[in-house]
Amino acid sequence: MKFLVYCIFFFFFNNFVYSQYELDYQPIVYKGSVPKDIYLDTQDKIENRKATIKDNVDIKEKNRDMMYASAVYQINGRLKGGAVFFNDELSSYLNKIVDRLLVKQPEIRS
Numbered sequence: 629m630k631f632l633v634y635c636i637f638f639f640f641f642n643n644f645v646y647s648q649y650e651l652d653y654q655p656i657v658y659k660g661s662v663p664k665d666i667y668l669d670t671q672d673k674i675e676n677r678k679a680t681i682k683d684n685v686d687i688k689e690k691n692r693d694m695m696y697a698s699a700v701y702q703i704n705g706r707l708k709g710g711a712v713f714f715n716d717e718l719s720s721y722l723n724k725i726v727d728r729l730l731v732k733q734p735e736i737r738s
Contacts (some may be wrong), residue, residue: 658716664708673700
């Protein structure tokens with residue numbers, strides 16, 4: 629008999645404790661345009677990186693090219709994989725807060 633009561637209780641009341649579900653849930657909305665760096669060709673990104681970064685490390689040119697290519701591919705994977713968000717309301721709000729907090733220290737912000 630107890631088993632039957634437990635089954636009935638579980639059957640009727642499991643929907644109430646299943647999860648926290650809001651009827652008016654709205655996910656984060658992304659607004660604006662995608663940064664242009666994401667659309668650049670991978671080879672162009674590698675060439676730009678080689679042209680702009682000046683290092684004093686003594687390594688072979690072939691190893692340096694492989695290092696730059698590896699870094700560009702890893703960054704592309706993160707940006708295009710969906711793990712990095714940009715142009716959303718939350719990021720814009722947090723950037724405004726950081727701007728207010730660092731108003732007297734602009735060198736930290738940049």
